[in-house]
Amino acid sequence: MARTRTSLSLEQIIEAAITTLDAVGAEKMTLRGLAAQLDSGVASLYWYAAGKDQLMAIVSDELLGRALxxxxxxxxxxxxxxKQFENYPPPEPDGRTSTGTAEGLLQIRRLVLCLFVQMLEHRWLASQLIKAxxxxxxxxTYWELVGQALQNSGLDLTRQLQASMVVSTYASGMGAEVSQRAIEREAAEDAEAQQTAQIDHWxxxxxEDFPFVHSVLGEFENLDEASDFIMGLDLVLSGLERLTWD
Amino acid sequence: MARTRTSLSLEQIIEAAITTLDAVGAEKMTLRGLAAQLDSGVASLYWYAAGKDQLMAIVSDELLGRALxxxxxxxxxxxxxxKQFENYPPPEPDGRTSTGTAEGLLQIRRLVLCLFVQMLEHRWLASQLIKAxxxxxxxxTYWELVGQALQNSGLDLTRQLQASMVVSTYASGMGAEVSQRAIEREAAEDAEAQQTAQIDHWxxxxxEDFPFVHSVLGEFENLDEASDFIMGLDLVLSGLERLTWD
DNA sequence: TTCGCCAATGGAACGACGTTCGATGCATCG
DNA sequence: CGATGCATCGAACGTCGTTCCATTGGCGAA
Structure with a gap:
């Protein structure tokens, strides 16, 4: 095996880091474990990144790039x-909505859902995007693309800025929540038993004190981990669409 | 000073923990520092809570209780x-909305904003609520109250459950994002210089590649840290209101 | 009152982590 | 062929959450 000048590369580190992060999560992934997987030493990683935080920022940006x-x-x-979300078609635009606005909102929806795909595959991504x-x-670039989709909406500039930040923020914020619930569900060896046990606990x-919780206990089987995220996203976009009516 | 049977109490620990967390944040708050502030030993804390994670869960639940x-x-x-949000009046309900729905949405808005007040005072709270x-x-109880406000909306049970989870999730998810940006802004000694430096960097x-970013660069002065959160919340509620029309 | 139990405490140590330091290898160039 | 500097890695440092264990002191039972 010919050892070249550099036995490591940033791409290799990123790939190994993603694999390890997917396996054990952000907190339990250690630089020692990552170095061992790369058949290398801990200190070597510090030549490519200033520390664990920066390494995770680099890895997150890589996945964000794939979503884009x-x-x-x-x-x-x-x-x-x-194609993962074919069961969640975009809502029909209202008649009062201009075609420019409707197209922009569809672009935003597509963009956010592509990011959400990465979040489902990599459960640590969303909370990392919050930190960085x-x-x-x-x-x-992600923020820019969201904003561009709003430029033909007829909203004034302040509203455009606000809406772009709300949408950009929504993805990572809501994504972090959904990811966390998925992690907890996977932590139990028997996911289904865990679910029913939780419902029994509720x-x-x-x-008398919790009438609503009791009333919806039987509705949980109709939901999956994606439905909350997508419904909330469509509510935001629906509200945004309504803003352009006035 | 007569030393009673127990020199510590859970209430004292919670109070000291909140103070320390507000001062240094969740990651830099250490059990050693907390014990020192209580003039006690590290291991004593383990009699009241199983560990740092559970301690933070208890503290978070306390603040959630204050919001309720x-x-x-x-x-x-x-x-x-x-009263902190008097400059952000709730949007007028549409004529097509039943009074029951309008009242429920206002209750939800009030509830979420009360939680948001605690998040602004304690920047570590939101991300902690995600983890637990x-x-x-x-x-x-928080989830139950959100759900009760939806029971007169005319939505079917599955939609009620979905909507309640979207709203509950929105607060912590979006709150974590807003809190993080506030932390970063405070990290710089000169907040205003930091802001203009960021804008200059953008x-x-x-x-040519970032037309939207350039177009909204001058609009940042019109925003504060609360506006994104509240606008997003009102967009979600507006979308929810629209759901009840059909 | 006295004794013994046990809730409650805290000093010390353990193991694991992120990070840093210094020495070493090795390809490249004069 | 020797010097330069990029790239690597073993070892150590400091700090963290956590655990162990001896000790304390109030309180009920005899």
């Missing part, structure tokens, strides 16, 4: 959303 | 929202 690429590919192919500000390259509370 | 109390007090006084599931007492990017 996927969104662009879908737009070229005239697909309204990733919009300093990275792809994070800025059922043990007084029906 | 404040919301109840406001409802008694017929106040639509905490809805197992704690007040977390369940301005350094190509106007």
């Amino acid at each position: 690429d996927e969104a662009e590919a879908l737009e070229r192919a005239d697909q309204p959303h990733p 500000g919009p300093d990275e390259q792809n994070s800025l 059922a043990s509370f007084s029906e | 109390d404040e919301a109840e007090a406001l409802e008694r006084a017929d106040q639509p929202h905490p 599931g809805p197992d704690e007492q007040n977390s369940l 301005a350094s990017f190509s106007e």
Whole structure:
């Protein structure tokens, strides 16, 4: 085995880091474990990144870039959303909505859903995107693309800025919540038993004090982890659409 | 000084923990520092809580309880929202909306804003609420109250459940994002210089590649940290209101 | 009152982590 | 062929959450 000048590369580190992060999560992934997986030493990683935080920022930006690429590919192919979400069609635009606005909102929906795909595959991504500000390259591009989709909406500039930040923020904020619930569900060896046990626990509370919880206990089987995220996203976009009516 | 049987109490620990967390944040708060502030030893804390994670869950639930109390007090006084947000009046309900729905949405808005007040005072709270599931007492009550406000909306049970989870999730998810940006802004000794430096940095990017970013650069002075959260909340509620029309 | 139990405490140590330091290898160039 | 500097890695440092265990002191039972 010919050892070249550099036995490590940033791409290799990123790939290994993603694998490890997917396996054990952000907190339990250690630089020692990552170095061992790369058949290397801990200190070597510090030549490529200033520390664990920066390494995770780099890795997150990589996945954000993949989401942007996927969104662009879908737009070229005239697909309204990733194929994973065919069961969640975009709501019909109202008659009062201009075609420019409707197209912009669909672009935003496609973009956010592409990012959400990455969040479902990598449960640590969303909370990491929260910690790292919009300093990275792809994070800025993401924000820019959301904003561009709003430029033909007829909203004034302040509203455009606000709406772009709300949408950008929504993805990572809501994504972090959904990811966390998915992590907890996976932590139990028997996911289904865990679910029913949770429901039974809720059922043990007084029906008098918690009438709503009791009333919806039977509705949980109709939901999956994606439905909350997508419904909330469509509520935001629906509210945004309504803003353009006045 | 007569040393009683127990020199520590859970209430004292909670109070000291909140103070320390507000001062240094969740990650830099150490059990050693907390014990020193209580003039006690590290291991003593383990008699009251199983570990740092559980301690933070207890503290978070305490603040969530304060938010619930404040919301109840406001409802008694017929106040639509905490006085901190008088500059952000609730949007007028549409004519097509039933009074039951409009009242429910206003209750939700008041509840979420009371929680947001605590998040602004304690920047570590939101991300902590994400990590801890809805197992704690007040977390369940919070969810229940959101759901009760939806029971007269005319939505079917599945939609009620979905909407209640979207709203509950929105607060912590979006709150974590807003809190993080506030932390970063405070980290710099000169907040205003930091802000203009950030804007200058964005301005350094190509106007051709980032037309939207350039167009809204001058609008930042019109926003504060609360506006994104509240606008997003009102967008969600507006979308929810629209759902009840059909 | 006295004794013994046990809730409650805290000093010390353990193991794991992120990070730093210094020495070493090795390709490249004069 | 020797010097330069990029790239690597073993070892150590400091700090953290956590655990162990001896000790304390109030309180009920005899």
